[in-house]
Amino acid sequence: MTKAEIIERINGFLVDEFEVDIEKIIPDANLRETVGLDSLDYVDLVVIIESNFGFKVVAEDFINIHTFQSFYDYVEHKVTEKASA
Amino acid sequence: MNNRVVITGLGIWSCLGNNLDEVKESLHAGKSGIGMDMERKAWGYRSGLTGIVAKPELKGLLDRRARVGLSEEAEYAYMATLEAMKNAKMDMAWVEKNEVGILYGNDSSAKAVSEAIDTIRIKKDTTLLGSGSIFQSMNCTVTMNLSTIFKLKGINFTISAACASGSHSIGLGYLMIKWGLQKHIICGGAQEVNHFAFGSFDGLSAFSIRENEPTKASRPFDKDRDGLIPSGGAASLIIESYESAMERGAPILAEVVGYGFSSNGDHISNSNVDGQVRSLKMALNDAKLTASDIDYINAHATSTPGGDLAEALAIDEVFGESKPMVSSTKSMTGHECWMAGASEIVYSMLMMQNNFVAPNINFENPDEASSKLNIVRKTTEKNIDVFLSNSFGFGGTNSSLIIKKFKK
Numbered sequence: 001m002t003k004a005e006i007i008e009r010i011n012g013f014l015v016d017e018f019e020v021d022i023e024k025i026i027p028d029a030n031l032r033e034t035v036g037l038d039s040l041d042y043v044d045l046v047v048i049i050e051s052n053f054g055f056k057v058v059a060e061d062f063i064n065i066h067t068f069q070s071f072y073d074y075v076e077h078k079v080t081e082k083a084s085a
Numbered sequence: 086m087n088n089r090v091v092i093t094g095l096g097i098w099s100c101l102g103n104n105l106d107e108v109k110e111s112l113h114a115g116k117s118g119i120g121m122d123m124e125r126k127a128w129g130y131r132s133g134l135t136g137i138v139a140k141p142e143l144k145g146l147l148d149r150r151a152r153v154g155l156s157e158e159a160e161y162a163y164m165a166t167l168e169a170m171k172n173a174k175m176d177m178a179w180v181e182k183n184e185v186g187i188l189y190g191n192d193s194s195a196k197a198v199s200e201a202i203d204t205i206r207i208k209k210d211t212t213l214l215g216s217g218s219i220f221q222s223m224n225c226t227v228t229m230n231l232s233t234i235f236k237l238k239g240i241n242f243t244i245s246a247a248c249a250s251g252s253h254s255i256g257l258g259y260l261m262i263k264w265g266l267q268k269h270i271i272c273g274g275a276q277e278v279n280h281f282a283f284g285s286f287d288g289l290s291a292f293s294i295r296e297n298e299p300t301k302a303s304r305p306f307d308k309d310r311d312g313l314i315p316s317g318g319a320a321s322l323i324i325e326s327y328e329s330a331m332e333r334g335a336p337i338l339a340e341v342v343g344y345g346f347s348s349n350g351d352h353i354s355n356s357n358v359d360g361q362v363r364s365l366k367m368a369l370n371d372a373k374l375t376a377s378d379i380d381y382i383n384a385h386a387t388s389t390p391g392g393d394l395a396e397a398l399a400i401d402e403v404f405g406e407s408k409p410m411v412s413s414t415k416s417m418t419g420h421e422c423w424m425a426g427a428s429e430i431v432y433s434m435l436m437m438q439n440n441f442v443a444p445n446i447n448f449e450n451p452d453e454a455s456s457k458l459n460i461v462r463k464t465t466e467k468n469i470d471v472f473l474s475n476s477f478g479f480g481g482t483n484s485s486l487i488i489k490k491f492k493k
Contacts, residue, residue, distance in 0.1 A: 056213075
């Protein structure tokens, strides 16, 4: 899966499932504030990442994810790691 | 304290329609909402018959956080409550500043529970259930979600009383307001309609297997009835004190005047004439009415051989002299179970408001007990001043409500 495909898929579920306005999804924007994530939403994010990318996010990983870009980078890293395992 | 309790709002989502107008037309036309769900056959059901209930489209009405916690039956309940609050002229700004309660009947959330257990079995990881699972899975899914969505600040709990749940919710709401403990309460009943919900019921051979004629399968009181048809949706009522309704300038649709209840103290699934008679008499006593004051009885009759027989005997024992008109709207809806006690108040209210009695369709040949009742076969134009609605459930829980046209 290419980085572009990962970004497209993430943006897709953020728009469809989390009802984020696509125009507000800017790489440097704050993920939590833009999407309006509360503690329960993070639980759903874990589920949706698992179903889309096949890996399980541990809660601690979210600590270092601030922007959309860092979210894309994190998922790409985990997808690559899984592919090479 | 002895407050008068009035109904100011109604809402419905059922196999007869997705709002009051659609349901009124179906009732008047004697239209059945029953069909076949072939998926049930694949799951090993004896009967694939079911009420056909539309899925609400909630995107645009509720945000994601509100939607993910809603079980199937809570979605129906949301739609019914939205309609009831709208026609009760109860807007969100007013609700947020006042103490509005919710008492709602529900006795399962099988689909949500089944799906959660499947996920645990397959994934072996509870964090993959998602955030909504717990709020969908509990029996109080309706009251838990609607109290949050509508920002309710009054009494808030679910009544689980099998097929009398919806009726008891109105009865308990009535008592709360009558005694001055609450001023305004959302009451109702919800019932999921999916193949997870009814398997064990089907397993008791309680369902009709007249699959070649779905619209003729539900035939309460008819000699050739062979079982009930599961159905569902949700029905909501806004009930409040007369003073509250007047203060708000709310439309007063009718008055709740009597609530009777009893427990059979007998078999877990078989009906019991004595228990039903005690419930009927208690409702009449509470309403300070006599049997001859009742114009119409919306029977519980579900189309099972034993249940309809017991109810016919009970109605005849109490109403044998006055012989009020009787029909079971379950002939059109099937058995809406946890919802039925509330939906049948809504159906009867629509009849009262529009001066007709909906037919007990498929009543072709009476048996010995039902031949003693004044069962309405065809839609009959009639002024209804007072009606009574019966609901009886497994475990021998009985509830009877009496509603009267409002007069100052």
